[in-house]
Amino acid sequence: MKTNLKYRKVAAIGAGMTQFRRRVLDTPQEMAWEASRKALDEAGLELKDIDCVVIGSAPDAFDGVHMKGEYLAHGAGGIGKPVSRVYVGGATGVMTAISGWYHVASGMCKKVLAVAEEKMSPGRPHPQAVFRYIWDPITEKPLNPNLIWIFAMEMHRYMFVNKVSKEEIALVSVKNKRNASNNPYAQLGGEITVDDVLRSEVLVWPVQLLDVSPVSDGAAAMVFVDGDIARRYTDIPIWVEGVGWTLDNTSWPGRELAYPRYLENAARMAYTIAGIERPQKEIDVVEPYDPFDYKELHHLEGLLLARKGEAPLLLKEGYFDRDGEIPSSPSGGLLGVGNPIAAAGLMKVISIYWQLKGTAGKMQVKKPVHTGVAQAWGDLMQASTVIVMRN
Amino acid sequence: MVHPLKEEEMKEHETVSHKPEAKYSYTAGQALSAFLLGLKQGKIIGRKCPKCGRVYVPPRMYCEDCFYPTSQWIEVQDEGIVMTAVASFISWTRDRLEEPEIVGTIRLFPSSARDYVYPGLFHRICCSFDDVKTMRILGKMVKAKWRPQEKRVGSVDDIECFEVI
Ligand SMILES: [Zn+2]
Numbered sequence: 001m002k003t004n005l006k007y008r009k010v011a012a013i014g015a016g017m018t019q020f021r022r023r024v025l026d027t028p029q030e031m032a033w034e035a036s037r038k039a040l041d042e043a044g045l046e047l048k049d050i051d052c053v054v055i056g057s058a059p060d061a062f063d064g065v066h067m068k069g070e071y072l073a074h075g076a077g078g079i080g081k082p083v084s085r086v087y088v089g090g091a092t093g094v095m096t097a098i099s100g101w102y103h104v105a106s107g108m109c110k111k112v113l114a115v116a117e118e119k120m121s122p123g124r125p126h127p128q129a130v131f132r133y134i135w136d137p138i139t140e141k142p143l144n145p146n147l148i149w150i151f152a153m154e155m156h157r158y159m160f161v162n163k164v165s166k167e168e169i170a171l172v173s174v175k176n177k178r179n180a181s182n183n184p185y186a187q188l189g190g191e192i193t194v195d196d197v198l199r200s201e202v203l204v205w206p207v208q209l210l211d212v213s214p215v216s217d218g219a220a221a222m223v224f225v226d227g228d229i230a231r232r233y234t235d236i237p238i239w240v241e242g243v244g245w246t247l248d249n250t251s252w253p254g255r256e257l258a259y260p261r262y263l264e265n266a267a268r269m270a271y272t273i274a275g276i277e278r279p280q281k282e283i284d285v286v287e288p289y290d291p292f293d294y295k296e297l298h299h300l301e302g303l304l305l306a307r308k309g310e311a312p313l314l315l316k317e318g319y320f321d322r323d324g325e326i327p328s329s330p331s332g333g334l335l336g337v338g339n340p341i342a343a344a345g346l347m348k349v350i351s352i353y354w355q356l357k358g359t360a361g362k363m364q365v366k367k368p369v370h371t372g373v374a375q376a377w378g379d380l381m382q383a384s385t386v387i388v389m390r391n
Numbered sequence: 392m393v394h395p396l397k398e399e400e401m402k403e404h405e406t407v408s409h410k411p412e413a414k415y416s417y418t419a420g421q422a423l424s425a426f427l428l429g430l431k432q433g434k435i436i437g438r439k440c441p442k443c444g445r446v447y448v449p450p451r452m453y454c455e456d457c458f459y460p461t462s463q464w465i466e467v468q469d470e471g472i473v474m475t476a477v478a479s480f481i482s483w484t485r486d487r488l489e490e491p492e493i494v495g496t497i498r499l500f501p502s503s504a505r506d507y508v509y510p511g512l513f514h515r516i517c518c519s520f521d522d523v524k525t526m527r528i529l530g531k532m533v534k535a536k537w538r539p540q541e542k543r544v545g546s547v548d549d550i551e552c553f554e555v556i
Contacts, residue, residue: 023396124406126485137417138427139449140513142548144483149494152477160475160529205478205491205523249455253496254448254511257475261507 007105009227011237012097012389014043015350020187020218020338023121028063031219032075032117035343039113039221040077044233050223051109053078055085056096056116058341058378061130063119076115076221090291090378091245092116093220093345094385097374098243100224101387105240110226117219118340127215134380136250148212152204154257154381155294159206161258162309164297166206170197171315172293173210173335179322180332182362185347187338188214197293213291216338220346222353238356241371242274242388252380263302263377263384271304274388276371279304283388284369285355286326287348289376290333299375300328303386323366330355330365345376349387356391422450425464427545433537435499437510439463448499448510467510469535470556471499476516478523491520497533497553515552531555 016038018024018031026034032055040046055076057068065071069085076083086092086099093116100114120127131147158164171194180189192210200209230237246269248255248262267279276282288299297311305326306314314320320328331337331351334344352372354360375386419427422438426449429436437446438461440454448467453460476495480488495516502509517536522528533553543549 025396129484132483137415138419138423139547142546143494143513143515145494145513146479146481146483146485148481149477149479152479153475153494153496156477156523156526156529157475160526202480204481205520207477251447251449251508251511253513254498254509256507257496 008107010101010104010224010240011227011230012222012240012353013225013230013234013237014039014041014045014223015221015353016042017185017220017347017350018218019185020216020340020343020347022187022215022217024119024217028065028068028117028119029072029075031119031217032072032115032221035117035219035221036075036077036113036115039223043223045111045223047077050077050081050111050113052103052112053081053083054096054099054103054112054114055083056087056092056099056114056342056346057085058087058089058092058118059130062123062127062341064122072115072117077113088245088247088378088383088385090289090341091345091376091383091385092342092378093347094349094374094376094387095245096342096346097222097349097387098245098385100222101240101243104224104226110229112224113221114224114346115219115221116342116346118342118344119217120215120340121217148204148207150252150380151292152207154298155292156206157257158294158298162312164309164312166198167194168312168316169211169294169297170194172290172296173197175315175321176290176296176329176333176335179330179363180336183332183337186332186336187216189332189336207292211293213334213339216340216344218338218340218343218347220343220350222346222350236357236391238353239390240387241390242270242272242276243386244269244273245383245385247379248382250380250382257381259308260298260302260377260381260384262382263299263375264304266384266386267303267375270373270386270388276388280326283326283371283373284367285330285352285365285372286328287331287333287351287374288328289345289348290329290335291339293335295377296329296333299377302384303373303375327365327367330360330363345385348374348376352389356389422452426450429466430547430549431543431545433540434466435469435535437465437467439465445508446510448512468500471497471502471533473516473528473531473533473553474498474511476518476523476528478520493518493520493523495528514547514550517552517554528555
């Protein structure tokens, strides 16, 4: 990867979110509008100032509406403007920010509104059923898999190879739900114990109910602008300094699942662009994707913030706590805030943006922060998206 | 926190019930058709890349690394190592299951523990929940338990499960 890439500097100057809740009474369009309006307000812009719109949303089947990019367009401020929708499974939320970045970085647009929305609760009998069509129809579907199976398989492999216990993994859930109690947008903040996790309903061993993020509805939006004009709107532009995304194959049964090489590739790409050589020393705060508790540990290793198998130990020592060396998921993550897929990923980017701006309120981490990273992940343990920002 | 609407209240509301006739006739393609015919004969068939030597199970007509055609059909063993195994207490619609269903992935031979990618299958594993919970089954050598020849139809289901040998 080249470091002397030629592109325009890009700053984030506004962000907005809806509360993440189950069975929200608003429509997806209304949620997209609420998040978009808040992002414009924080940026001090009106819709007429926006040149391009990017929409991120995961499978249409969740909201139960096809062509969700088109469907969301008016709520996302896209009418009469160039609009594109991005979709890379669970990695979509951070990809929405990355796509917003390259619309500006390329020089094509000066001001971009990036909007992510997901409504998980309409599906009946359960959103799990929607995942039926992600499997290989010939080699996998005849076994009637559900989605939690593959994550349970990955979690168990991670535990087996690195000799990690369920207790050590449950600490992620405890930490993130505690962090979420400081987040006004969160669905499931609170104090829980490792025992609560270990006593919760067994879904697919080793995955139990409190190892998993909740079903949620929500939307999130950000405004990205050309670096040359950023200071017209804010004294504290937050710079997008590195982006990376890669995909692995769908052949997850024929791949080592203990380590996410697809994430390491994406992270190295983003770090190279941002000029980060020693991630553990240079990154101050991180939002790794945590739809399951083990995933945060898995991702911290793929992000090169811990050696392979070392993340559980660092977690136990408080390294990733809100007052630790590298606070991880200070927002409360998907486990605490909720998991409306695409919106959850963009929520992670917004969390880092607010941390770097110093406006994270009760979520603000103790140490001064200069460099932050957000990451999302999706598909059949395949896709990863990484963004590096600085103040 | 959950929204004030309760499950019962959801039922009082107008819901649109519609069963789309969305049925698909998937094609197995060149590689998987041979794979399925192989299963019917009790064989696990893969494809080998002439350039890098990688063996694809389930087979593929092209190498994803070299981006050239794979060139050779290869029969791999119906034995391998359990890479991971889980016990599911929920169905694909998230209904509760009385007896857990046990599935996992198997790294088939020939392959080595150092390989990041290998000939691999996702399948049921015949073992107890306790074998999964204690992780005893992980790393174990297993062999395909084939259905009787007359019952095989050319499907991954022609293998009942993988069991410890
Ligand atoms: Zn090859």
